[in-house]
Amino acid sequence: MKKESKILLLVFVILVASIMLIISGLGTHQNPVFAQSSSLTIISLSSDNKLIGGSQFSISPNPFTGTGNYTIKDNSSDDTDKDKDGVITLSGIKNGNYVIIQTNTVSGYNVDQIQKTTQVNNSQTVVTFTNIPSNSPVQSSSSSSRSITYTTKFECGSIYAGEGPLRPGHYDTDISLFNKQSFQTQVFWNAVVNNGPSSNAVLFKMDSETSKSITCQDIRTSLGNNNENFIEGFTIITVPLDSTFGGGMTMTDQPSNDINVLNVQAFYTANALDTLPHEVIVDKISFYIIQDDSGKIPVSMFRKTLDISIPSGLNQISDTEKKVKDALAKQYSLSDEDLAKIVIRIKDVSIGVGVLHDDHAISLSTINPQLGS
Known part of the structure; x- marks a missing residue:
């Protein structure tokens, strides 16, 4: 049991060190680490x-060539989300800064005249445009905004084989909101599933300097989805700009650089393995080094009981002596010629404790606000 405890402790230390290394490299990026290539998603609401x-x-410049302008219409040939009205996704684009302008929308709505500037850098970047009905008494203009929108990606659930867009594993998203203002704020949010339904808007109020989270469970509840199937999409968080500051001044009186009412961060975790977490069988091998004519192994290692633990598999035929020699070669930089000069004797082979093989990725994203009409 002593040796088994040491193995478990070693695995735990390696896992913790890996997670800390990942965390130390996190920045405040706009999108999660799940992006496999640069893409831009434009949502119309x-x-x-x-x-x-x-x-x-x-879009300027052209995201595919890096020069000139590019025009894209919802559900056109370059839109990889053709089955989702109101969501345009351009995949495999160049990294860079882009200016996006809505030039046309459907009858009955005004064009959102606020241009959006965004950066794409090996990520999935999202921008949102809001269209006001034509008969609305408050018209959209570049100098008048009615809301602030925070749009972020979510990945929820497990992928067991090749049925999903990501590697097999379990994915989770936690979106945290903090009201840093000195007044109560109303917040609307809804979920949009890729190639799937959209939820109804959920309204809640946040008191001054309070926080709230939107989890995968909340997203599933809003969609009426109670199973564990994998879903991905976007959460759209909207703060109406009619909340009142102290003294009766409204938020629409504030400069545009002061509109970041909330701190919004998305925390992503992923266990991205070729298979889901599983137990690993370990062969515990006891052996002696009888002879070493290479002169590379310390003499103090000769003719004493040595142990090594090597991952193994069920119903697999393997050469135990070769496993030990391969381990020695790696530790002492032995060539095939050196190994031929080494004589070992296997004393005992036993099945070691199974350990949980896990591989976590962690990402933290800060979501920047966008003005909406």
């Missing part, structure tokens, strides 16, 4: 957070 299809946008 009504004032009540419903998706609006058929919009058209101009």
Whole structure:
């Protein structure tokens, strides 16, 4: 049991060190580590957070060539989310800074005249445009905004084989909101599933200097999805700009650089393995070094009982002596010629304790606000 405890302790130390190394490299990026290539997603919403299809946008520079302008319309050939009205995704684009302008939208709505500037850097970047009905008494303009929008990606659930967009494993998302203002704030949020449904908007109020989280469980509840199947998409968090400051001044009176009402951060975890976490069988091998004519192994190691633990598999035929020699070669930089000069004797082989093989990735993203009409 002593040796088994040492193995478990070693595995735990390695796991903790790996997680700390990942955390130490985290920055405040706009998107999660799950992005496998650079992409840009443009979401079109009504004032009540419903998706609006058929919009058209101009992007500068062209995200595929890096020069000139590029025009994209919802559900056109370059849109990889053709089955989702109101969501345009451009995949495999160049990294860089882009200016996006909505040039047209469907009948009955005004174009959002606020241009959006965003940076793509080996990530999945999201921008959101809000369209006000044409008959609304408050018209959209570049100098008048009615809301602030925070849009972030979510990944929830398990992928068991090749059925998902990511590697097999378990994925989780936790979006944290902090009201840093001195007044109560109203917040609406809803979830949009890739190639799937959208939830109804959820309203809650946040008192001054309080926090709230939106988890995968909350997202599933809003969608009426209670199973553990993998889902991915976007959460759209909207703060109406009619909350009142102390003294009766409204938020629409504030400079644009002061509109970041909330601190919004998304924390992502992933156990991205070729298979889900599983037990690993360990062969515990006891052996002697009888002879070493290479002169590379310390003499103090000769003719005493030595132990080594090597991962193994069920119903696999293997050469135990070769396993030990391979381990010695790695530790003492032995060539095949050196190994031929070494004589070992296997004393005993036993099955060691199974350990949980795990591989966690962790990412923290800070979500920047966008003005909406």
